[in-house]
Amino acid sequence: MNKKYIGLLDSGVGGLSVxxxxxxxLPNENYIYFGDTKNVPYGTKTPEQIYSYTKEILxxxxxxxxxxxxxxxxxxxAVAYEKLRETFKNKLxxxxxxxxxxPYAVENLKEGDTIAILxxxxxxxxxxxxxxxxxINPKINVLEIDCTGFVEIVxxxxxNNKESIELIESKLEIVKKTNSKxxxxxxxxxxxxxxxxxxxxxxxxxxPAVYLSLEVKNSINVSREKKTGEMLFYxxxxxxxxxxxxxxxxxxxxxxxxxxxxxx
Ligand code: DGL
Numbered sequence: 001m002n003k004k005y006i007g008l009l010d011s012g013v014g015g016l017s018v019x020x021x022x023x024x025x026l027p028n029e030n031y032i033y034f035g036d037t038k039n040v041p042y043g044t045k046t047p048e049q050i051y052s053y054t055k056e057i058l059x060x061x062x063x064x065x066x067x068x069x070x071x072x073x074x075x076x077x078a079v080a081y082e083k084l085r086e087t088f089k090n091k092l093x094x095x096x097x098x099x100x101x102x103p104y105a106v107e108n109l110k111e112g113d114t115i116a117i118l119x120x121x122x123x124x125x126x127x128x129x130x131x132x133x134x135x136i137n138p139k140i141n142v143l144e145i146d147c148t149g150f151v152e153i154v155x156x157x158x159x160n161n162k163e164s165i166e167l168i169e170s171k172l173e174i175v176k177k178t179n180s181k182x183x184x185x186x187x188x189x190x191x192x193x194x195x196x197x198x199x200x201x202x203x204x205x206x207x208p209a210v211y212l213s214l215e216v217k218n219s220i221n222v223s224r225e226k227k228t229g230e231m232l233f234y235x236x237x238x239x240x241x242x243x244x245x246x247x248x249x250x251x252x253x254x255x256x257x258x259x260x261x262x263x264x
Contacts, residue, residue: 003030004066004223005031005064005067006022006026006030006031006032006066007032007033007064007066007069008031008070009036009072010034010036010076011036011042011075012151013035013189013192013242013246013249014072014151014154014187015070015072016072016249016250017072017188017209018070018072018188020249021207021209021210021212025213026217026223028226029222029223030223030229032066033232034060034235034236035233035242036054036235036236037238037241038236038237039053039236041148042073042120043075043119043121043122043123043148044120047122047126050076050122051084054071054076054080055084056260058084058088058092060234060260061092062088062091062092068093068220069092069093069095071094072097072209074098074187074188075119075120076096077096077128078129079126095212098129100208100211100215101211102129102208104211105184108182109137109181111137112139114178114180115141115180115184116183117129117184117186118150118171118175118185118186118190119145119187120151120187121146124144129144129186130142143175145174147190150168150187150189150190153167153193154245155245157245159193168200172197175201175203182204182205183203183204191207191209192249194207233254234257235257236257236260239255239256239257
């Protein structure tokens with residue numbers, strides 16, 4: 001019998017924060033992870049560019065016995081999910097991050113409360129979080145904050161850099177001023193920064209990956225094999241950097257270079 005895989009994709013190591021939540025609930029599954037490190041960051045790209053990269057990645061997954069795909073990237077979920085779903089219908093079952101998890105963010109909020117969304121420029125411009133949250137409760141204020149630069153802190157490991165801390169402080173200052181009740185980590189790279197965030201502003205941080213993972217667990221046919229599943233990692237550039245960057249979430253030994261993506 002051929003092994004089935006769950007495919008996860010992101011622009012870099014961000015989606016590993018999603019894989020770590022999924023793995024807690026589904027340790028017996030087999031996973032293929034693709035980090036598009038050649039085109040990172042996605043947040044400053046156009047929806048057309050993001051669709052063209054991720055279409056290639058899903059095409060690759062389709063050749064690898066992947067049945068279920070988790071878009072472990074808010075930006076892709078925000079700007080390319082509908083087109084990807086259409087392109088791969090009947091081939092892949094796709095779970096988008098924002099659309100699956102945003103409804104849970106509304107829990108415990110009341111009319112007039114403000115929820116802050118920290119996200120990339122492309123996610124903010126799509127207003128996908130606002131749309132999904134206001135579908136559930138139109139009386140909640142959704143404050144979307146463009147955090148361009150946060151992804152580079154993670155992908156270049158600039159955690160202790162003065163400029164990094166100042167940038168983070170300036171964004172969390174907006175959260176503080178607006179008295180936001182909850183803060184959504186609206187980019188999968190941001191869980192890497194959560195401890196820094198907490199030191200600067202100790203509020204409730206909502207990680208969509210936790211809720212997405214619950215939904216995936218409840219919707220797929222889980223493996224009946226009792227042994228721990230396999231994990232395969234691919235990056236479109238610099239696999240050694242990928243290994244270093246992934247350390248906060250995984251000790252990865254082997255990342256394969258898979259350089260089929262165009263860079264436009
Ligand atoms: N980690 C991704 C997200 O959740 C992409 C960030 C980027 O490459 O800009 O949005």
